[in-house]
Amino acid sequence: MDNHPIGIFDSGYGGLTVLREVAALLPQYDYLYLGDNARSPYGTRSFQTVYEYTRECVFKLFDAGCPLVILACNTASAKALRTIQQKDLVKMDPKLRVLGVIRPTAEVIGTYSTTGKVGVLGTTGTVLSGSYPIEIGKTFPNVEVYQQACPMWVPLIENNEHQGPGADHFVKEYVEQLMEQAPGIDTILLGCTHYPLLEDKIQQYLPAQVRVLSQGTIVAESLKDYLHRHPEMEQLCSKNGTRRFLTTDDTTNFDEHASIFFGSELRSEHCSIPHVS
Numbered sequence: 001m002d003n004h005p006i007g008i009f010d011s012g013y014g015g016l017t018v019l020r021e022v023a024a025l026l027p028q029y030d031y032l033y034l035g036d037n038a039r040s041p042y043g044t045r046s047f048q049t050v051y052e053y054t055r056e057c058v059f060k061l062f063d064a065g066c067p068l069v070i071l072a073c074n075t076a077s078a079k080a081l082r083t084i085q086q087k088d089l090v091k092m093d094p095k096l097r098v099l100g101v102i103r104p105t106a107e108v109i110g111t112y113s114t115t116g117k118v119g120v121l122g123t124t125g126t127v128l129s130g131s132y133p134i135e136i137g138k139t140f141p142n143v144e145v146y147q148q149a150c151p152m153w154v155p156l157i158e159n160n161e162h163q164g165p166g167a168d169h170f171v172k173e174y175v176e177q178l179m180e181q182a183p184g185i186d187t188i189l190l191g192c193t194h195y196p197l198l199e200d201k202i203q204q205y206l207p208a209q210v211r212v213l214s215q216g217t218i219v220a221e222s223l224k225d226y227l228h229r230h231p232e233m234e235q236l237c238s239k240n241g242t243r244r245f246l247t248t249d250d251t252t253n254f255d256e257h258a259s260i261f262f263g264s265e266l267r268s269e270h271c272s273i274p275h276v277s
């Protein structure tokens with residue numbers, strides 16, 4: 001069987017919230033998910049480390065036949081995408097592509113705001129990279145972007161503690177810190193693919209008129225548009241409707257947690273990549 005799935009990569013489980021929406025909108029394609037759970041979270045790691053880890057995972061997905069890889073991880077998109085595109089892809093088969101999640105989100109976020117004040121919640125790495133203010137400014141130069149790093153959220157979510165009282169404490173703290181920066185914020189982007197699991201709690205600590213946006217549907221629409229504009233890539237992607245899941249860590253653990261993110265049960269396979277035992 002012709003097998004050239006679309007690769008979806010994340011440091012752990014978060015990218016499953018993106019795959020879920022992408023596969024719902026574009027069900028005909030094959031998808032291969034890779035979660036680097038053995039080395040997650042990436043959010044507080046250095047540029048060099050995030051680049052090296054992400055590069056290894058992208059190469060793994062290319063080796064598995066993916067012509068197109070989506071970095072369904074803001075941290076990897078912020079810290080590794082450009083270097084992979086400029087240093088690595090130029091030496092490879094020119095048909096291969098890697099796309100991120102920050103630009104497609106930044107290109108639409110301003111349309112949701114009436115006050116022109118947008119908040120971004122993300123990992124420390126994503127916030128410090130400045131990628132969102134830079135990318136949003138290209139499309140919406142008049143939109144003011146306020147950012148808040150939420151370093152405790154990914155560990156809470158990865159450890160399945162996102163519904164407990166510890167989560168309430170840290171959700172309230174970071175949401176309040178963001179809103180204190182500018183009371184007029186009317187749109188908040190969840191700029192980390194793990195955060196949709198906290199969406200209900202986040203909304204609880206916000207005024208009702210503040211809109212909280214997740215990236216899944218935005219990225220799905222953007223991929224649909226990309227494939228429409230790039231028929232040469234669209235033709236390379238195989239269309240048997242399969243979904244496969246790889247994790248660099250324990251599969252039983254992955255399968256137990258992954259359904260919360262993906263919305264249905266799944267069975268993963270273990271994959272080794274260089275430097276991961």
Ligand code: DGL
Pocket residue numbers: 010011012014015040041042043044072073074075076123126154191192193194
């Ligand atoms: N899902 C990743 C993101 O969107 C999580 C980051 C992490 O591993 O800390 O940034």
